[in-house]
Amino acid sequence: MSQFWTITRREFAGYFSTPLAFVFIVVFLLANGLATFYLGAWFEMGQADLTSFFMFHPWLYLFFLPAISMRLWAEERRNGSIELLLTLPVPLSAIVLGKYFAALAFSALALALTFPVWISVNFLGDPDNGVILASYLGSLMLAGGYLAIGSCLSALTRNQVIAFVISVVACFLFTVSGAPLVLDIFRSWAPQVLTDTLASFSLLTHFRAITGGVIDLRDLVFFVTLIGVFLVATMIIVDMKKGEGA
Amino acid sequence: MIEVQHLVKKFGDFTAVNDLSFAVESGQVMGFLGPNGAGKSTTMKMITGFLRPTAGTARIAGIDICDNPLAAQTQLGYLPEGAPAWPDMTPRQFLDFITRIRGLDKAAARQAMTRAIGMTELHGVLDQPIDTLSKGYRRRVGLAQAIVHDPDVLVMDEPTDGLDPNQKFQVRQAIEEMAAHKAIIISTHILEEVDAICSHAMIIDRGEIVAEGTPSALAARSRFFGAVSLTLDTQLLERARAVLDGIANSRYEVVTRGVETVISVFPDGTPAPATDLLAQVQDLIAQQDWPVRALALETGRLDDVFGTLTRKPRPLADAVDVPDAADVPDGGRA
Numbered sequence: 001m002s003q004f005w006t007i008t009r010r011e012f013a014g015y016f017s018t019p020l021a022f023v024f025i026v027v028f029l030l031a032n033g034l035a036t037f038y039l040g041a042w043f044e045m046g047q048a049d050l051t052s053f054f055m056f057h058p059w060l061y062l063f064f065l066p067a068i069s070m071r072l073w074a075e076e077r078r079n080g081s082i083e084l085l086l087t088l089p090v091p092l093s094a095i096v097l098g099k100y101f102a103a104l105a106f107s108a109l110a111l112a113l114t115f116p117v118w119i120s121v122n123f124l125g126d127p128d129n130g131v132i133l134a135s136y137l138g139s140l141m142l143a144g145g146y147l148a149i150g151s152c153l154s155a156l157t158r159n160q161v162i163a164f165v166i167s168v169v170a171c172f173l174f175t176v177s178g179a180p181l182v183l184d185i186f187r188s189w190a191p192q193v194l195t196d197t198l199a200s201f202s203l204l205t206h207f208r209a210i211t212g213g214v215i216d217l218r219d220l221v222f223f224v225t226l227i228g229v230f231l232v233a234t235m236i237i238v239d240m241k242k243g244e245g246a
Numbered sequence: 247m248i249e250v251q252h253l254v255k256k257f258g259d260f261t262a263v264n265d266l267s268f269a270v271e272s273g274q275v276m277g278f279l280g281p282n283g284a285g286k287s288t289t290m291k292m293i294t295g296f297l298r299p300t301a302g303t304a305r306i307a308g309i310d311i312c313d314n315p316l317a318a319q320t321q322l323g324y325l326p327e328g329a330p331a332w333p334d335m336t337p338r339q340f341l342d343f344i345t346r347i348r349g350l351d352k353a354a355a356r357q358a359m360t361r362a363i364g365m366t367e368l369h370g371v372l373d374q375p376i377d378t379l380s381k382g383y384r385r386r387v388g389l390a391q392a393i394v395h396d397p398d399v400l401v402m403d404e405p406t407d408g409l410d411p412n413q414k415f416q417v418r419q420a421i422e423e424m425a426a427h428k429a430i431i432i433s434t435h436i437l438e439e440v441d442a443i444c445s446h447a448m449i450i451d452r453g454e455i456v457a458e459g460t461p462s463a464l465a466a467r468s469r470f471f472g473a474v475s476l477t478l479d480t481q482l483l484e485r486a487r488a489v490l491d492g493i494a495n496s497r498y499e500v501v502t503r504g505v506e507t508v509i510s511v512f513p514d515g516t517p518a519p520a521t522d523l524l525a526q527v528q529d530l531i532a533q534q535d536w537p538v539r540a541l542a543l544e545t546g547r548l549d550d551v552f553g554t555l556t557r558k559p560r561p562l563a564d565a566v567d568v569p570d571a572a573d574v575p576d577g578g579r580a
């Protein structure tokens with residue numbers, strides 16, 4: 001456990017070793033604001049809720065989170081420190097989890113810094129803070145899912161750009177499979193079961209369910225399972241690469 | 247302390263390490279020699295548990311690295327090739343991280359860091375990002391990382407690669423200081439290093455051991471072993487040739503470097519005791535009254551053994567006149 005925290009702390013500090021982390025957070029907050037106010041027309045809606053704020057998170061995360069996760073393993077491979085890390089007497093699970101939680105903590109920080117939106121909505125109206133809290137939780141779960149996918153794909157390569165691109169593509173597929181646009185195409189000919197199965201694999205479906213204000217255990221189980229599966233896959237990939245010597 | 251048993255590593259069809267077995271005891275420094283791509287690094291990666299062997303295993307202090315990697319790695323300090331570290335950390339943060347991850351408590355960690363920093367002389371750069379350090383300092387940071395927990399077994403992949411002569415000397419000194427109580431494996435392709443710090447040496451080529459023994463025993467396998475080398479003014483060469491032809495049961499090679507010429511006289515045929523040959527040459531020098539610049543009885547040349555064993559072609563003519571110094575290897579003349 002202490003080894004896990006040591007890894008997490010080192011990784012987390014690693015994000016802030018360059019000004020890039022601050023640039024990232026600022027751009028993320030700006031993009032969030034732009035999406036909410038212009039695309040989401042938050043003011044014009046005249047509703048005291050944050051629907052138009054959370055609505056864009058899946059699409060923003062699609063580009064922002066692979067940028068966080070791409071370095072997790074690819075960078076270690078590139079600079080050779082993976083050899084140091086994997087020959088320390090630390091279980092692989094502590095390394096994989098430590099790295100993952102550092103990335104999650106960093107995105108949680110970025111998400112937490114959107115609090116002015118929450119203050120504004122409370123200042124301007126009387127929103128349902130329970131729903132907002134649930135939505136924040138859902139948003140964090142969504143981020144966790146993207147990061148787990150990104151962690152797994154980052155372990156495949158030593159090139160961060162490749163890690164970023166394939167993570168965006170994979171996250172996109174896992175998101176778009178629940179978008180009405182895609183589901184409608186299937187709905188016209190495929191049986192209901194198939195469409196439902198497809199939708200149930202989408203992070204979007206489960207995210208929407210939570211931001212609707214209903215925390216259903218099944219949605220939480222989905223996210224936790226998805227994260228677990230991809231973290232185990234990360235461990236398997238890192239371990240397999242040990243045999244290849246890459 | 248380190249037992250390597252029938253280690254094999256294959257990458258697809260390519261066999262990088264082929265059935266390697268050896269042991270290193272506490273107090274020994276094993277020098278791992280071999281041309282690039284001979285399998286030195288691959289072997290070290292398997293011993294330290296970074297690579298999974300195709301077959302065979304290694305034991306660190308009796309613990310199997312494949313069956314129980316964490317326990318084995320606890321006993322181990324490893325300096326990977328190129329001394330990788332996290333460039334954004336300072337040496338202090340880096341060493342602090344290593345002591346934490348290795349589970350040293352606060353007091354022990356402080357003591358361990360002070361000791362490691364002292365041995366590698368990192369005092370001046372402790373709070374600079376590793377990124378900004380020179381190659382020599384980075385290598386020493388890697389070394390400090392490997393020794394900080396005072397392991398019984400040390401594996402170092404080219405610890406002095408890319409260092410200037412002073413830094414090389416310092417790193418060698420640090421290794422010598424620790425050698426008495428540890429089993430150490432270093433890989434290198436600097437042959438003088440083997441002479442300087444290793445108690446044992448092993449030459450590997452294409453994944454197999456081609457020679458093993460103490461550095462002097464290995465050097466004795468050189469064709470120069472027992473030869474007598476004398477250094478003369480080049481002007482005297484023609485006169486010397488005439489006289490040297492007269493020594494029975496010997497032949498000689500000539501290497502000219504500018505105004506200096508080195509003549510190596512080999513005992514030939516019936517191997518006369520080397521001291522006899524030395525005495526004969528000394529007598530000649532006295533007779534002819536040559537101003538000899540240097541005279542030595544060769545104890546063998548490691549580079550020569552290395553070259554022969556690792557199948558690099560080498561000129562082996564009876565008498566070679568080399569006008570240019572560039573392609574003449576520096577011999578280990580005693």
